[in-house]
Amino acid sequence: MxxxxxxxxxxxxxxxxxxxxxxxxxxxxxxxxxxxxxxxxxxxxxxxxxxxxxxxxxxxxxxxxxxxxxxxxxxxxxxxxxxxxxxxxxxxxxxxxxxxxxxxxxxxxxxxxxxxxxxxxxxxxxxxxxxxxPKRDVLWAAVVETPRSYDQLMKPWERERFDLNMAAASQIVKNVWKEGRVTPDQLLTKPYRWATIDYLTVESPDVSGEMTFQVERPGTGHGFVLWFDAVLEEGIGFSNAPGQPELIYSSGFFPWSSPVTLDPADAVSVDLRADLVGSDYVWSWETRVHGKDPGQLKAHFRQSTFFGAPLSPTQLRKRGGRYQPALREDGE
Missing domain, CATH: 3.40.50.150 (Vaccinia Virus protein VP39)
Structure with a gap:
């Protein structure tokens, strides 16, 4: 709200x-x-x-x-x-x-x-x-090199500051996407149109689609960025694409489980889906990075916001079929 x-x-x-x-x-x-x-x-x-x-x-x-x-x-x-x-x-x-x-x-x-x-x-x-x-929104994605956005998610949970094992948190943040802006020179591939939401015809709230990217320059891939072009009326709209004037809408950065060194001959496939569950979306993205040699799989990640929130033992017990709520001393 x-x-x-x-x-x-x-x-x-x-x-x-x-x-x-x-x-x-x-x-x-x-x-x-x-x-x-x-x-x-x-x-x-x-x-x-x-x-x-x-x-x-x-x-x-x-x-x-x-x-x-x-x-x-x-x-x-x-x-x-x-x-x-x-x-x-x-x-x-x-x-x-x-x-x-x-x-x-x-x-x-x-x-x-x-x-x-x-x-x-x-x-x-x-x-x-x-x-x-609006009439429709068109969603686009591209593989991105953005060490700053990636480090903001991952760095706090590494050992380097206090030599403590916080791996439990790092596994969670690998499964969340975050708001973030990137510039066109951070894109390692051309944009790919993931989905078009036509508000005059759409029926299902769920969206899915597979994208295939060809790496265009060497760099380190940290994930992909997702943005949209809004069409309010034909010829009237706006976009939060990289390089466009800044809007209140940012774009979404979907990290990979680990950075990947990419070469121009590499191909990246991403199966991305968004499923409305209850009051909000569960996002899932599966990524494969193929090298230039036949059969060479450089990386394979499966990630989902389903795994992007901690669940305490108390929460798990409450979700169990045998859970019986009990009144507290104050009657609540």
Whole structure:
């Protein structure tokens, strides 16, 4: 859940806000009904009113909706902008929307209940032939040389400072991905399009695909980086790709279990999948690095965020089929 300062940083992101503003201007006709999912403090709902929408429903589960409501009154839109504190999946509207606008992404579009929320809103709350903003997100990946990002994950658990064995933690951090920015000169391969999320047609929240990269220059591979190009309307969008202007969205760095020395003749295959389990995603990535000689396998890693969090004996007991909860002395 975002705090007010985080909503402010999203508004201050000129690349993001400029694109959303242009997409709204193109999509809204006089008299349109607009649904804003995850409205936050209401900036997109306010712009929809400013651009001529007849009715705007601003839907936000957090208390940030109180800011949106005050802003609607302050800008003279209280008669056209209705603020609803709820999840979009829990609401009913008296009329279907001509336009649904949202930005429910995290660092990447595959974030918590983003896709289920869009699928639900599209099927229940959008007029036939209505418009969705964004239209689609295209996810790209490339093998990367980023010793700084890798060391930030791995170095704290090495012996070199206190000569203590912290291998238990290092096995966990090898199975997590982290937010991180890289530059184009850190890429060791050309980008590969992993997946396209078409919000007009997507049904499943799960995404998977295999990628094959050809190493283009010698270097040390530390993993791969994942980013997305957002298409809000045709010809209107933004990207957090390496080398693009910095946005509030970073990219995702997926480390390998150990660095690999790569040569231009090497081929790298990555089977990447993201599965929504409960309220969040489990990411899994299996990597094979093939050398120039036939049959030469330089590295093979299997990693998953499923193994990226510690489980204490107490937690494991609670998950067991024979676990019986008991009241504490205070009655809880």
């Amino acid at each position: 975002y705090d007010i300062a985080a909503f402010g940083r999203m508004i201050a992101d000129q690349g993001r806000m400029g694109a959303y503003s242009r997409a709204l201007q193109r999509s809204i006709a006089h008299g349109s009904t607009v649904l804003d999912i995850g409205a936050g403090t209401g900036i997109l709902s306010l712009l929809a009113c400013q651009y001529g929408a007849r009715k705007v429903y601003a839907v936000e589960p957090s208390s940030a909706i109180a800011i949106a409501e005050e802003a609607a009154r302050a800008n003279g839109f209280a008669d056209r902008m209705e603020c609803i504190q709820a999840l979009s999946t829990d609401i009913r509207l008296p009329q279907k929307a001509d336009v649904i606008i949202s930005d429910l992404r995290g660092v990447l579009p595959l974030f918590q209940q983003h896709l289920p929320s869009i699928v639900d809103a599209r099927s229940r709350l959008l007029q036939p032939g209505g418009n969705l903003i």
